[in-house]
Amino acid sequence: MPNDSLAQKILTLADDSFILGHRNSEWAGHAPILEEDIAFANLALDELGHAHLWYELYQELTGVEPDRVVFFRDANEWRNTQFVELPKGDWAFSMTRQYLFDLYENVLLEKLVNSTNERVRGIATKIRAEEIYHLRHTSNWVKRLGLGTDESHARMQNALNELWASALQLFVPLENETELIDANIFPDLKTLRDEWQDKTVSHLSASGLIVPRVLEPRAISRAQHTEHLAELLNDMSSVARLEKFGVEW
Amino acid sequence: MVKEANDVMTFDVSLIWDALDEVMDPEIPVVSMVEMGIVRDVKIENDAVIVSMTPTFAGCPALDVMRNAIVEKLHAIGIENVQVKTVLSPPWTSDWISEAARAKLKTFGLAPPPMHGGNIALYFDEPVACPYCNSTNTRVTNTFGPTLCRAIYFCRNCHQPFEQFKAL
Numbered sequence: 001m002p003n004d005s006l007a008q009k010i011l012t013l014a015d016d017s018f019i020l021g022h023r024n025s026e027w028a029g030h031a032p033i034l035e036e037d038i039a040f041a042n043l044a045l046d047e048l049g050h051a052h053l054w055y056e057l058y059q060e061l062t063g064v065e066p067d068r069v070v071f072f073r074d075a076n077e078w079r080n081t082q083f084v085e086l087p088k089g090d091w092a093f094s095m096t097r098q099y100l101f102d103l104y105e106n107v108l109l110e111k112l113v114n115s116t117n118e119r120v121r122g123i124a125t126k127i128r129a130e131e132i133y134h135l136r137h138t139s140n141w142v143k144r145l146g147l148g149t150d151e152s153h154a155r156m157q158n159a160l161n162e163l164w165a166s167a168l169q170l171f172v173p174l175e176n177e178t179e180l181i182d183a184n185i186f187p188d189l190k191t192l193r194d195e196w197q198d199k200t201v202s203h204l205s206a207s208g209l210i211v212p213r214v215l216e217p218r219a220i221s222r223a224q225h226t227e228h229l230a231e232l233l234n235d236m237s238s239v240a241r242l243e244k245f246g247v248e249w
Numbered sequence: 250m251v252k253e254a255n256d257v258m259t260f261d262v263s264l265i266w267d268a269l270d271e272v273m274d275p276e277i278p279v280v281s282m283v284e285m286g287i288v289r290d291v292k293i294e295n296d297a298v299i300v301s302m303t304p305t306f307a308g309c310p311a312l313d314v315m316r317n318a319i320v321e322k323l324h325a326i327g328i329e330n331v332q333v334k335t336v337l338s339p340p341w342t343s344d345w346i347s348e349a350a351r352a353k354l355k356t357f358g359l360a361p362p363p364m365h366g367g368n369i370a371l372y373f374d375e376p377v378a379c380p381y382c383n384s385t386n387t388r389v390t391n392t393f394g395p396t397l398c399r400a401i402y403f404c405r406n407c408h409q410p411f412e413q414f415k416a417l
């Protein structure tokens with residue numbers, strides 16, 4: 001049974017959602033318009049909720065409790081991509097990142113709802129409907145900003161240039177991932193990346209944006225992080241923010 | 250008649266459902282968690298009553314409040330050993346909200362979600378009727394509202410903002 005590889009894989013999903021949710025929560029009170037303040041708070045809460053479901057499955061597989069995983073790991077023990085830990089940047093940066101991530105989750109969940117693992121299937125089915133709302137929201141915004149004013153367009157293009165290579169790290173397989181693919185628990189990330197790329201490129205072009213010609217992910221190992229993760233984790237130990245979002249661990 | 254606390258075997262499951270039907274959704278106090286389809290199952294096992302519930306939106310912060318409310322209610326009718334289980338499958342869908350509850354949502358100023366049969370995206374652009382005047386001359390102002398389950402609309406007919414319980 002590829003149980004250990006499964007646990008490692010689940011942890012990556014949980015950590016990506018958790019860190020991105022945390023980054024998005026930093027927009028509370030700072031979004032350019034009130035509607036987006038509310039929207040980003042919702043996106044953050046959703047991602048933290050999804051992370052929590054994956055952490056629960058991680059606990060079932062390893063016996064390690066979610067609050068231990070979240071509050072008692074050093075930066076080098078986290079398994080999120082660098083893509084999600086980068087500081088929130090400007091509004092265009094956060095929006096572009098959330099869009100790229102939503103589309104990744106979208107193509108991934110579409111496969112996971114048919115996973116041979118019952119728990120993976122159950123969680124994927126649960127969160128897929130919510131992700132439909134995310135993608136709809138962020139893809140509308142990408143278009144609006146990409147085709148908007150000169151300044152909004154320039155900011156979006158900058159964000160995309162900065163984020164693209166980092167986003168590709170989402171598609172780097174873990175060491176024993178083939179076990180999971182062979183058991184039809186997880187899809188092959190190569191196929192997933194093609195699908196993601198087709199969809200993002202077509203939407204970004206329609207939004208007047210040019211996808212950088214970069215094929216190599218900026219980072220490979222999920223054990224390596226930028227200095228921003230340690231800062232985020234430090235900041236997080238002031239549990240207050242999470243409590244403000246009503247998340248209980 | 251008050252039963253012995255430990256003698257749950259003599260409790261009729263339908264009485265437990267009746268009691269649970271009085272436990273309101275903490276975010277929408279006019280409808281019960283049973284009517285919302287959040288309470289999925291009630292079972293009596295040995296000396297315990299096991300209630301299965303399912304979250305609406307995964308990140309719903311009201312989950313713990315709901316769990317506690319269920320326990321409290323069953324304690325109040327004399328059941329000591331209450332276990333609340335959270336189940337994910339099948340995932341909650343807004344199609345489970347009962348007809349009666351949909352009418353109550355409207356009186357609360359919340360437009361009920363469309364019955365979507367599993368395909369939410371099909372209904373994204375469908376007009377949503379204003380809960381106050383029933384006009385469908387409305388527009389969405391934010392698909393994300395004050396809580397995860399609500400979207401914000403504006404009625405062009407009666408010039409009032411209102412909220413919709415989102416389809417899920």
Ligand SMILES: [Zn+2]
Nearest residue numbers: 379382404407
């Ligand atoms: Zn109206």
